[in-house]
Amino acid sequence: MNSKISEKVINRLTLYHCILSDYINKGIEFISSKQIATLLHIDDSQVRKDINMLNNSGKSRVGYIVKELKSSIEKTLGFKKTKKAFIIGAGNLGSAIANYGNFTDYGLNILALFDNDPAKIGKVVNNMKIQEVSQLPLAAKDEDVDIAILTVPGKFAQSTADFLVKANIKYIWNFTPVVLSVPDDVQVWNENLMGNFLQFTYNI
Amino acid sequence: MNSKISEKVINRLTLYHCILSDYINKGIEFISSKQIATLLHIDDSQVRKDINMLNNSGKSRVGYIVKELKSSIEKTLGFKKTKKAFIIGAGNLGSAIANYGNFTDYGLNILALFDNDPAKIGKVVNNMKIQEVSQLPLAAKDEDVDIAILTVPGKFAQSTADFLVKANIKYIWNFTPVVLSVPDDVQVWNENLMGNFLQFTYNI
Numbered sequence: 001m002n003s004k005i006s007e008k009v010i011n012r013l014t015l016y017h018c019i020l021s022d023y024i025n026k027g028i029e030f031i032s033s034k035q036i037a038t039l040l041h042i043d044d045s046q047v048r049k050d051i052n053m054l055n056n057s058g059k060s061r062v063g064y065i066v067k068e069l070k071s072s073i074e075k076t077l078g079f080k081k082t083k084k085a086f087i088i089g090a091g092n093l094g095s096a097i098a099n100y101g102n103f104t105d106y107g108l109n110i111l112a113l114f115d116n117d118p119a120k121i122g123k124v125v126n127n128m129k130i131q132e133v134s135q136l137p138l139a140a141k142d143e144d145v146d147i148a149i150l151t152v153p154g155k156f157a158q159s160t161a162d163f164l165v166k167a168n169i170k171y172i173w174n175f176t177p178v179v180l181s182v183p184d185d186v187q188v189w190n191e192n193l194m195g196n197f198l199q200f201t202y203n204i
Numbered sequence: 205m206n207s208k209i210s211e212k213v214i215n216r217l218t219l220y221h222c223i224l225s226d227y228i229n230k231g232i233e234f235i236s237s238k239q240i241a242t243l244l245h246i247d248d249s250q251v252r253k254d255i256n257m258l259n260n261s262g263k264s265r266v267g268y269i270v271k272e273l274k275s276s277i278e279k280t281l282g283f284k285k286t287k288k289a290f291i292i293g294a295g296n297l298g299s300a301i302a303n304y305g306n307f308t309d310y311g312l313n314i315l316a317l318f319d320n321d322p323a324k325i326g327k328v329v330n331n332m333k334i335q336e337v338s339q340l341p342l343a344a345k346d347e348d349v350d351i352a353i354l355t356v357p358g359k360f361a362q363s364t365a366d367f368l369v370k371a372n373i374k375y376i377w378n379f380t381p382v383v384l385s386v387p388d389d390v391q392v393w394n395e396n397l398m399g400n401f402l403q404f405t406y407n408i
Contacts, residue, residue: 007403014399018383039383041392077402093304096297097397101358101381106398107405147405154305173404177305179222179243188245189404191397193301194310195218198281199211200377200393201311201351 005053005076012050013073014106015040020070021105030063079107084145085173088160089152090115090123090130093175097149098125111143137167146170154178161188209257209280216254217277218310219244224274225309234267283311288349289377292364293356294319294327294334297379301353302329315347337364341371350374358382365392 005013016036023031033047040047051064056072059065073079087094090113097103098113113125114133123130131139139145148169152160157178164172165186174180175191182188209217220240227235237251244251255268260276263269277283291298294317301307302317317329318337327334335343343349352373356364361382368376369390378384379395386392 005406010403010406011396011399014396014402015383015394018381018398022382039385041388078406079402083405083408091300092296093300096295096300096355099296100397103398103401106402108398108401151300171404171408173401177222178226179219181243184245187404189400190219191400192215192218193304193395194222194307194312195215196393196395197307197312197377198218198283198310199214200375200391201287202209202214202282204287204375 009050009053010077012040012042012046013054013077016047016050017070017073017077017106020066020073021102023066024070029066030060031066031069032063035063079105082107082109083147084109084111084143085147085149086111086136086140086145087113087149087151088115088133088136088164089113089150089156090117090120090125091151091153094149094151095125097151097175098128110149111145112139133163136164140167140169147173149173149175150180151175213254213257214281216244216246216250217258217281220251220254221274221277221281221310224270224277225306227270228274233270234264235270235273236267239267283309286311286313287351288313288315288347289351289353290315290340290344290349291317291353291355292319292337292340292368293317293354293360294321294324294329295355295357298353298355299329301355301379302332314353315349316343337367340368344371344373351377353377353379354384355379 019036019039034044037044037047054072054076056069087098087110094113098110112128113130114136115130116133120130121132146169148164150172154176157176161180161182165182170186172188174188180188223240223243238248241248241251258276258280260273291302291314298317302314316332317334318340319334320337324334325336350373352368354376358380361380362384365384365386369386374390376392378392384392
């Protein structure tokens with residue numbers, strides 16, 4: 001169960017999880033691999049194969065038990081291991097992420113937003129106060145946060161990354177269109193929107 | 205050259221492209237595979253292998269010629285095939301994408317934003333006017349747009365997708381945390397932020 005799961009499988013499992021959450025909201029108790037496959041336009045056998053990897057016992061003649069399948073996915077992907085993070089850059093993108101529905105369901109706990117624009121400091125986004133960025137190092141230490149979600153404009157990306165590294169941030173989820181230069185003990189996850197778009201559109 | 209390039213390679217090539225754009229801005233003429241590899245914390249030989257796939261002639265003893273390598277990547281990934289798109293949902297996320305630096309460099313031409321909030325209609329985001337969503341079907345027809353970037357709140361995702369399908373949109377780049385149900389001739393590209401986050405954090 002804790003052997004390495006490929007990125008593609010993780011990605012599909014989170015999509016199944018979205019579907020299951022939706023079914024629960026609608027009060028539907030059972031789901032078939034076929035129903036999941038149809039929604040995602042993928043192969044039925046792929047869905048069954050993915051689900052077989054989980055420690056899932058909730059299978060009945062009328063399909064998987066929605067609640068049990070959902071919780072199997074959560075266990076396998078470690079949703080319960082909550083990870084605390086800060087957002088750096090409280091512009092449109094930072095605010096959108098702060099408001100982005102169900103991150104906490106997936107174990108991402110965003111504690112605060114930081115910005116250097118005096119007009120933004122003190123404002124509240126989704127119950128989180130926007131704080132002056134100079135307060136980040138102390139807050140990171142106090143609250144034991146080592147993940148930063150970087151949503152500043154591209155031209156400030158590298159200097160902000162340097163600042164985060166000094167503040168002992170070890171993981172940067174980079175939403176800027178800039179490749180960051182960081183020391184070896186810091187990991188950057190590039191949310192490469194352009195790359196994704198090109199991947200999607202490569203064949204059209 | 206036009207054989208299928210894997211998603212991972214496309215993703216890396218766009219990151220190389222970001223680095224090359226940055227080098228051009230800084231007036232640097234040459235780059236080594238080692239420099240690219242160091243920035244991305246990947247293996248040198250991987251970078252060389254990716255670049256060898258391109259139709260790139262600009263190699264010298266002091267490294268790749270930045271401008272030529274950049275244009276080789278653009279040719280291979282088809283940046284010049286411009287794709288027109290609309291953004292549906294002019295909230296924080298839609299506005300962030302409309303403002304997201306260099307999409308046009310990558311062949312994505314966002315023509316307009318649409319929303320149903322009267323307070324937003326007529327406002328301008330990055331030189332694009334926010335239009336009433338009821339005008340979308342005609343605009344899509346007139347301007348021959350079949351890509352929609354969906355950035356509405358999750359609870360309106362499916363109904364908006366239904367509307368887009370009726371308006372003959374064939375590709376939906378879905379930024380909502382909802383799995384959409386669409387006919388077989390419509391393709392949905394899920395920008396699965398939660399999945400990406402879990403992928404990144406799976407091993408920490």
